[in-house]
Amino acid sequence: MENCSEKFNFDITPEYFQKINIYPYSPLQICLLFMNYETYNYYIPQKIEDNYKKLDKKYLDKLPFNYQDKVKKVREGININQKFFSKIASLYYNKFKYVQLSDKEVDDFQYAEQNFVGKLFLELLTREWADEGKEEREKTITPVIKELKTYFDYENKSVMDKGVNVLVVGARFGRVVYELAKLGYKVEANEKSYFYTMVANYLFNYAKQKELCICPRISSFCSSFTEESVTRKHNIPDVDIFTDLKDVKSDGIKITKEDFEHEYKDIKDKFDCVITVFSTDEAKNLISFTETVNKVLKKGGIWINIGGLSNAYADYGGIDLTWDELKHVILNSGFDLKKEETPVVPYCKIEGHSLPFTLGAIFFTAQKK
Numbered sequence: 001m002e003n004c005s006e007k008f009n010f011d012i013t014p015e016y017f018q019k020i021n022i023y024p025y026s027p028l029q030i031c032l033l034f035m036n037y038e039t040y041n042y043y044i045p046q047k048i049e050d051n052y053k054k055l056d057k058k059y060l061d062k063l064p065f066n067y068q069d070k071v072k073k074v075r076e077g078i079n080i081n082q083k084f085f086s087k088i089a090s091l092y093y094n095k096f097k098y099v100q101l102s103d104k105e106v107d108d109f110q111y112a113e114q115n116f117v118g119k120l121f122l123e124l125l126t127r128e129w130a131d132e133g134k135e136e137r138e139k140t141i142t143p144v145i146k147e148l149k150t151y152f153d154y155e156n157k158s159v160m161d162k163g164v165n166v167l168v169v170g171a172r173f174g175r176v177v178y179e180l181a182k183l184g185y186k187v188e189a190n191e192k193s194y195f196y197t198m199v200a201n202y203l204f205n206y207a208k209q210k211e212l213c214i215c216p217r218i219s220s221f222c223s224s225f226t227e228e229s230v231t232r233k234h235n236i237p238d239v240d241i242f243t244d245l246k247d248v249k250s251d252g253i254k255i256t257k258e259d260f261e262h263e264y265k266d267i268k269d270k271f272d273c274v275i276t277v278f279s280t281d282e283a284k285n286l287i288s289f290t291e292t293v294n295k296v297l298k299k300g301g302i303w304i305n306i307g308g309l310s311n312a313y314a315d316y317g318g319i320d321l322t323w324d325e326l327k328h329v330i331l332n333s334g335f336d337l338k339k340e341e342t343p344v345v346p347y348c349k350i351e352g353h354s355l356p357f358t359l360g361a362i363f364f365t366a367q368k369k
Helices: 014-018 027-035 043-053 067-089 103-129 131-151 157-162 175-183 194-205 286-296 323-331
Strands: 165-169 186-190 212-214 234-236 253-256 271-277 297-307 335-341 344-346 358-360 362-368
Touching: 027 067, 027 194, 043 067, 067 194, 067 212, 103 131, 103 194, 103 212, 103 234, 131 175, 131 271, 131 297, 131 344, 165 175, 175 186, 175 271, 271 286, 286 297, 286 323, 323 335, 323 362
Parallel strands: 165 186, 165 271, 186 253, 271 297
Antiparallel strands: 212 234, 297 362, 335 362, 344 358
16 A cells, blocks of 8 residues: 555554553454444345335336345445445554454444444545535634634744644544644644544545545435435545645644543643634533633633534533533633624535535634633
């Protein structure tokens, strides 16, 4: 495999590869998930085929298609996704000791495969790195960068020569990191899930423009206007990442892989800006999260956020805050609120899908006193 000497170090080492108590799975476990994507999703075309077989021929004759052709396209889409996941896993799988899984782990993996990897995971990847995600990026990432520029203008040489240190919390597949690094900002990416960082590692260090192919919607025909919207293929990444970042020094992008509050508990006054793009929902305690953001910022530093108000841990001890409540927390945690908007933005929008996939977001800028 041609590579770029792993210029950007995502630090997926043997030590961390073998650890099991990493959120939500260890790299080794994720490799096994990736390698078995097709096996765990075999039920999808099988279920479609079984359901059509139960219909009387007189009903099948009224359909404008041969159901076997539909089943074949779904199997082809799943196979395309398997090739993608195998490519990611191949970077690691043969380098480290194999661990036998327990029956419970196998059951847990099947659930994760069918409810995350097989669905939302690929849609989020499309959102960040496919042509189809451009509209969403322009309505979420672009405003954040524009806001950052009002405080630290990347076109102002004297500002950039001093170095502008930006922390991206919840970096996922790294699109925000890429956009910032391309402009000359020094970026530190915090992402606790190896689901994301293992893919980002491949994209930043190995992938050529539009080299990889995925079928993100292949798991369901529900609420679709056309078959093509389900079986559509997307080539990623939409840009030549390595060429675009060729002038970025290897330390221009840093990666941290623990939970944000744990990773930065001893860090103070380090960053000029903290950016959160649809990532605060991963904070179990938004109050302590806000305090940590304030602590890591330099005096006068800014926190730029765009995203929803849901809490992924609401059923597991987390707390949901209204915007009024969160705003109170921000103002009483050493911040002045400089911007407050509530745009409606697309989120994993699917062309040819009857559901809207938009949400009301909170877009704010807070400055450390």
